[in-house]
Amino acid sequence: MDKKNKLIIILLIIGVLAFCAVQFIIIPHNKAMQEEYNARQNDSLTHDIENILSYKSAYIGDASNNANLFNRLPLNSVHRKFKIDPDDCFLTIYYLDTLWNIGEAKVHRDLVYNSVSAMALIDNLEQITYEFSGDVFIFTREEIENLFDHDLSSLLNQETWNEKVQSKLHDSDFVSRFYE
Amino acid sequence: MDELKKYTEALFARQPQTSKVQDLKDEIYGNLLAKKQDLISQGYAESEAIAKTKDSILSVEGIIEGNQLTYINRFKTECWQTLLLYGSILWILSIPTIIMARIPFSIITFFTVVFFGISYLNSKKNNQDEVAFVNEGRYKKMSRTVWIIWCIFFVVSTVTVTAVMFGSNIWFVRPIRITGPYAFASVAVRYYIPAVTVLLPIAIGSFPKILAYNERKDYNG
Numbered sequence: 203m204d205k206k207n208k209l210i211i212i213l214l215i216i217g218v219l220a221f222c223a224v225q226f227i228i229i230p231h232n233k234a235m236q237e238e239y240n241a242r243q244n245d246s247l248t249h250d251i252e253n254i255l256s257y258k259s260a261y262i263g264d265a266s267n268n269a270n271l272f273n274r275l276p277l278n279s280v281h282r283k284f285k286i287d288p289d290d291c292f293l294t295i296y297y298l299d300t301l302w303n304i305g306e307a308k309v310h311r312d313l314v315y316n317s318v319s320a321m322a323l324i325d326n327l328e329q330i331t332y333e334f335s336g337d338v339f340i341f342t343r344e345e346i347e348n349l350f351d352h353d354l355s356s357l358l359n360q361e362t363w364n365e366k367v368q369s370k371l372h373d374s375d376f377v378s379r380f381y382e
Numbered sequence: 383m384d385e386l387k388k389y390t391e392a393l394f395a396r397q398p399q400t401s402k403v404q405d406l407k408d409e410i411y412g413n414l415l416a417k418k419q420d421l422i423s424q425g426y427a428e429s430e431a432i433a434k435t436k437d438s439i440l441s442v443e444g445i446i447e448g449n450q451l452t453y454i455n456r457f458k459t460e461c462w463q464t465l466l467l468y469g470s471i472l473w474i475l476s477i478p479t480i481i482m483a484r485i486p487f488s489i490i491t492f493f494t495v496v497f498f499g500i501s502y503l504n505s506k507k508n509n510q511d512e513v514a515f516v517n518e519g520r521y522k523k524m525s526r527t528v529w530i531i532w533c534i535f536f537v538v539s540t541v542t543v544t545a546v547m548f549g550s551n552i553w554f555v556r557p558i559r560i561t562g563p564y565a566f567a568s569v570a571v572r573y574y575i576p577a578v579t580v581l582l583p584i585a586i587g588s589f590p591k592i593l594a595y596n597e598r599k600d601y602n603g
Binding site (some may be wrong): 206207208213214216217220221224226228229232252344 | 464474
């Protein structure tokens with residue numbers, strides 16, 4: 203009986219230590235890592251493509267898939283509304299903010315990134331229009347494919363994506379070609 | 383119902399209603415009737431004969447098959463201690479699930495440990511030398527029942543989790559994506575929680591062994 207009691211006391215001590223380690227070390231550490239990761243997801247230069255691969259879809263008509271996809275792309279902190287035109291396979295996103303508030307350079311870079319991501323993942327998406335208060339930007343599949351010089355769905359793995367898409371967005375001249 | 387019949391029923395009131403017990407009950411009732419008749423034939427008045435007959439057998443605990451004279455409080459204390467031991471292991475195993483935001487499971491196991499701990503300490507206060515008859519079959523049956531309930535729970539929860547986690551993937555023909563260790567852990571934890579509760583039927587399953595260990599062996603019936 204005494205042996206069992208000793209074992210119980212040892213187990214309870216292990217339990218208390220494990221609980222403290224989880225509560226005061228592991229959880230705060232994970233939380234900080236998650237916050238850092240989330241912050242990276244709001245920037246096209248550090249966004250993780252793996253985070254959106256599950257939203258691959260053949261059709262633009264899946265509204266919840268579209269909304270979830272853009273929740274995980276840069277500019278996800280800006281309130282927005284969607285309009286889908288399934289006949290022409292067009293998507294329009296109304297951002298409820300101004301370029302001036304968000305930062306023009308960031309918006310330009312993130313819109314290119316979001317467009318290439320969405321078109322790579324949604325097979326029949328032909329055109330995306332982004333409307334801000336006072337500004338409208340239109341991206342077509344043809345234009346995106348020409349400038350990236352690739353079939354977009356073939357870019358969808360971490361290495362190719364980093365090399366062919368993300369690294370190019372560091373170059374502001376490359377980004378500006380989408381706005382000429 | 384005559385008085386000896388009522389008395390016989392009272393003697394067996396706490397015994398399991400099996401066919402063997404029923405046969406024994408009939409046999410004892412027959413013996414009591416015979417004894418009463420014998421006493422009456424010896425010249426005792428009926429009421430006196432009945433009283434003497436009743437005095438001849440005060441309990442049937444010792445003659446029921448499977449009944450074992452046991453240090454009852456030691457047995458109960460060790461049962462609570464075993465539950466506390468396995469409950470503590472279960473609590474430790476539940477702690478990593480907090481990381482996956484499965485906080486209620488950890489809270490439940492913690493309060494289970496508290497409950498087992500209080501029950502164990504209370505049980506220790508009782509007279510540990512007290513003896514009573516305990517039916518080992520009852521505890522074996524309890525152990526089997528708990529295992530059956532746990533198996534049903536485990537199968538149902540595993541099937542439910544699989545249907546909820548992967549049902550839509552199968553239905554909509556989407557690939558099942560586990561993108562990293564965190565995604566794997568969030569799936570695995572749903573199977574892990576029901577699996578670790580196996581410690582409870584293991585603990586309860588050890589009760590018959592604890593009962594055998596606490597038998598008062600110098601008793602000869």
